Amino acid sequence: MPSPNIAGTQRGYVIPIGGAEEKLDNPEILAKFVALCGGEDGVITVIPTASQLDDTGARYQKIFDDIGVKKSFSLPITERADAQNPSYVKTLEKSTGIFVTGGNQLRLSTILGGTPIARAIRQLNAQGVHYAGTSAGAAIVSQHMITGGNTGIVPTEDGVNLAPGMGLINTIVVDQHFNQRNRLARLLSAVSYNPFLIGIGLDEDTAAFIDHNNVFTTVGSGAITVVDPSDIEYSSMAEARTGDALTLLNVKLHILASGGRFDISERKAYVK
């Protein structure tokens, strides 16, 4: 469950990005995130834990610097002991925006899960600090996080692997590199396990800017595929054998290019 809001505060934006966001030539998504965080006066802290490259944090600091942010930090958290470090929590508390990089989402959940850093991210977001994460950093916003599964269109009984995520929003399951890696099958598998979930498939260079009312706007060059299983009349998930194609009747699908909007609470799509 997301942290409860403190009276009088609004949750910060939650911004999952589908990976491979434009970084140099008109970095629309990152620039909009920076603008929300206060522009040049914003303070952005990068968490590069998902990546196993040493320079990922510094690289994003440079990108944010190029966009005009005067002050940014990168937290070199590479193991669970680092995620207990009180000085890192203090740095987070000075931030107006938190940015979590790509890599392996299981590094994020295994290293950050249940630590003071994870608690701080959830509490700060509930208090108004904006969160953006790309690829692995997008997957981790789900309460039920996809860690692997089958590619293609047709879902199967064993078509997706889930693990507990950070749960900044608990009614969506996020997938990334969606069109590029043909991930509808695994997202359909995930939402058909329990249709209270809404599936959000993010293309590369595409982000869902989710506001405090749980309404998101699509930003970027690709699309967001929303899989809404609320009206499913029949699913063979419970009887299917491992590897069997599933029967699913009445899945609602929305494809949202730039500017398209979706109300997660009301399960309703809009344009502009």
Place this chain on the structure above:
Amino acid sequence: MPSPNIAGTQRGYVIPIGGAEEKLDNPEILAKFVALCGGEDGVITVIPTASQLDDTGARYQKIFDDIGVKKSFSLPITERADAQNPSYVKTLEKSTGIFVTGGNQLRLSTILGGTPIARAIRQLNAQGVHYAGTSAGAAIVSQHMITGGNTGIVPTEDGVNLAPGMGLINTIVVDQHFNQRNRLARLLSAVSYNPFLIGIGLDEDTAAFIDHNNVFTTVGSGAITVVDPSDIEYSSMAEARTGDALTLLNVKLHILASGGRFDISERKAYVK
């Protein structure tokens, strides 16, 4: 438009198969087609025109022979002049089932389109002769036939190429090798051109057995993905620029594994 029914006759089954149907070890789809055509007393005529291999016709005759069919023919139609041959039309008229092989669907439309053979296929099917076609032979049943397009999930303005097909059924557009080749994007592009169409995506070794009431049953090891655009509330197709991702709100999706049924006229999915 399909040929009009003659009073007192029922249209034969129309059976598009998604390609790569099992041929040797329990060939479920081909055996069901043979049973509809009268079993060992059925007369099946193979049209191998889509293929550029010399032995495709003989190969299918052998398969039907193995299933128990006593009498089969193959029509060696490789150019338009062949499709005018009155003796080939006479052979078709003796058949209880017509089987059109895979290959290139543009060979079927360019060689058979507007010839006595194409007319005979349409008229005989309207009079009760069953039609089955795999891959290219499945694509050609559509009035608006897919000949190429983009792979992936997200449709684009220029995401599919269409050509006139044989039109045994005029409200569906059929795609094949659907899950295996990630063809949702091009099927969504096709139905969003004009949402009177219903998209039928056939996996390999999977067939839609469409009866004279336009209700089909799924047969085979994969699934059929039905894309029903009837309830689309908004489509950006008319304004999109070439290559742009589309916005499409409220597409209905059904995934139908073996036994799943769909009523094309009523646009309603059923199980068993």
